[in-house]
Amino acid sequence: MRKWNGWGYVGEEPAPERIEGWRKTTGALAGVRAEDYRPPVPLEHIPLPPSRLGSDSAGGLPGLAGFRGRIVATPYERALHAAGRSTGDLIRLRTGTNLRFPDAVAYPADEDDLLRLLEYAERRRVALIPTGGGSSVVGGVEPDVPPTYTGVVSVDLRDLEGVVAIDRTSRRARVRAGTLGPDLEDALRREGLAFRFYPQSYACSTVGGWIATRAGGHFATLHGKIDTAVEALRVVTARGRIETREVPQSASGPDGKAWFIGSEGALGVITEAVLRLQVPPARKRATGFRFAGFAEGLEAVRRIVQAGIYPPVLRLLDEYEAMVAFWGRAGMEPGAFLHLGFEVADPDGERAVTVAWEEATRLCRAAGGREVPPAGVQAWREGFVQQPYWRDVMIDHGLVVDTLETATAWSRAAALREAVREALFRRMERWSPVAMVLCRVTHAYPDGCSLYFTFVLKPPREAMWAAWRDVQQAGLEAFLAHGATLSHHHGTGRDFAPFFEREHGPGHVAALRALKAAFDPAGVLNPGVFFPT
């Protein structure tokens, strides 16, 4: 069961004794004391306004005819869809403040149900918020629309799930949009195949959500972001279905898939995708390298990818992130840290992996890296999936912890990190005596890389949300000022919408508005993303 006010699933949060341990170690680093803890507000204490659309706990949506799926409007479902899972969202959810609830949640059973919903929404001027796992960290699924709409329905795609067809020869599969990460991998594993797309939200995000937000995952330096893993799409728009050809490449006009990859539910609802598959790895090999500083680590990463070597894991922690990651671990000297991981898919390809491994490690040493024992390496990976659960714990202790990520060219990466650190610190000073900024490179390309920043502050309790928003905006301002992008793999949602035109310019925004007018002329699909309302 999904938590309505926290990350992930009930029962998967850290055990009390681990929380106790955390308070004494990294928690203490950030100034946390046991008495800082405030329990989250229970659902029954949250006042939910009545549904403006006439739905009640028994479900139903008056005026919507022929719908075959489920309409639910229980307090749990409305609260579950009240927000995404950004730090700001969780602060609001756990303190029960400033929340907006959908008037109903629709689980369409098929594409015709989506067409029925769109017709209903246009007729009654109701906003539809498409959602998959609901794990947006940029306000992409918030049911926050202007009062010109008569109501808001969250359209949860979870019932449109499963693998429709597998083409082993072409290593691809047609998959429904509501399929969760683990369900996808389970279905493919039975056929000896894999997708190997592991965003941190893997367990509670969907194929459709990944595509709608241009997501990236854990092994993305080898396999690429979702952008390149999609061969074809099916989309239901307010003006009918769109289906792109199942072809590996084309020069038949501009790529129509690209209109929907990253469209965040504002142009149409992605219902199916043909995904390019992998084979599961037979063996893995991982190590780590310590560098004196971030610049040396960047140099190693750049030389590796520019040599045409794409290790599945190539993640560089700056000296601050490495310090936190390895806090209290014996024998770790200060400096940046590179996680390097290779996989052997086909045993016949083992020699190629061995050669790539040797060359990558040689390049690390040439850039001044020193190999460290693999023991320190495993720790990071374990924390990766669990980390969002810890964020809830931190919020309950009054800590604001969030991430911002971007991408830039190699020639600008080191300066960008400095500028963003500076901007975040300067803003955090306004709010908090405690302030940390960590940075890692999560994805590398021949021409540049992504930079993933974590910031931590401990503002006054009542100012947590405002401080979070203020510091986040300082980070985004710094990205834009230094030529970087607002997001490398999280999307932009409502939270970044005020900055969207500053990144892209008015011509780009006009074109995106034109596409929206073509597919959603009444503007009922996810109003507020891209274009602030």
Next chain:
Amino acid sequence: MRKWNGWGYVGEEPAPERIEGWRKTTGALAGVRAEDYRPPVPLEHIPLPPSRLGSDSAGGLPGLAGFRGRIVATPYERALHAAGRSTGDLIRLRTGTNLRFPDAVAYPADEDDLLRLLEYAERRRVALIPTGGGSSVVGGVEPDVPPTYTGVVSVDLRDLEGVVAIDRTSRRARVRAGTLGPDLEDALRREGLAFRFYPQSYACSTVGGWIATRAGGHFATLHGKIDTAVEALRVVTARGRIETREVPQSASGPDGKAWFIGSEGALGVITEAVLRLQVPPARKRATGFRFAGFAEGLEAVRRIVQAGIYPPVLRLLDEYEAMVAFWGRAGMEPGAFLHLGFEVADPDGERAVTVAWEEATRLCRAAGGREVPPAGVQAWREGFVQQPYWRDVMIDHGLVVDTLETATAWSRAAALREAVREALFRRMERWSPVAMVLCRVTHAYPDGCSLYFTFVLKPPREAMWAAWRDVQQAGLEAFLAHGATLSHHHGTGRDFAPFFEREHGPGHVAALRALKAAFDPAGVLNPGVFFPT
């Protein structure tokens, strides 16, 4: 000097004795006799209508103010821009029939000149045909517009040329759109860099043209089509300039570059691109494999790319194309033929290339391939760049030779080849006692490949163009009927426009029209591509 009525440059055509030799060998194969030869009609015999826009041989475009570049309307310039370089275009150019001429040719000196031209075109309802090298084989640069326009100006981007800036660290360069292939490589070579993008039109096509048509080149299995080689774009539209961020990746909404890559001059004029570069190869290694049939060769190619091996050259000729390619060569048995070529960019990477070479050749043998001596391999490459010059010779001898290319999934490739062969032969029977269909795989991806068909027929002299068009359409019909795309790397232009909506559906076309309305509301940019007029 560019030929106004043929491929490429004056003086680079085959020497008379080579033409004589051709007549006796492959020409004879296709039923060519010496008396079939008809010389092309000279320019002075072509009646050019007066410019409707008031331009004359002295240049000038009345009503266009402040233009800093060149306006030319000499017979040579108007004829040079009268058509692209498809076989149908060349039949018309060499026989002087059914030609349309631009009323003037504009060579803008900068982006402001483009804005001036767009303002002039909107005000006077003049169509603008952006062009780079003019080598479109799909009617992409034909000055053929409806009579509702008061005239047509070809906008030749050749004066917007050169490398603006090189970022060695990030291996990228900002390049002006009118830069020709050889000029780009020369400029990069001086800095120890390369782009290594080699379409057959390399010597007479431009960076902007490659991007506008989603072109692909000779080494594209390793380096990808132009789609993936563009980091950022600058475009002048009728509603101002668009400049995308110089970032390696993003999740800040849909990818705006993708609106213009493949937009064929109908949405805006690409003026600059930031290109992702390579380093020039230090060493090359090539061989060839003979397979009993096309299916075995396909299997080898598929297994190579699915093993994550991307040789720069991985080109499979079917048994018919191999027969023609190696005609008269001793010791070549019937069957399909795979060209396999590797490059060592950095000597430090030599071992990786050696391992990839060994694994690729092992996969070839496992699929039943037999390695043949490299002597037979070189021949193909020499012919590649020269081949379009030969097409002029063939047309002058009454032969219709053209190509059609597409892409499909691996699971459909063999059946698609059969279906297209069948469709082409059936249609050629209507026109010609001589008929050949050759096929090769030019680009391979993990999920599929491109198929490149060459067809040869010898219709009655006066029916050459009609026969060409009829057979071409049969091929396109077969592509669409079997789920393939209209083009993998040539674009669609005016010639394929009648088929465009059948590939993509009305929703896609409506969205593309919406983008056009946003960027070019008066519809002055390249009218007739995508949407038949």
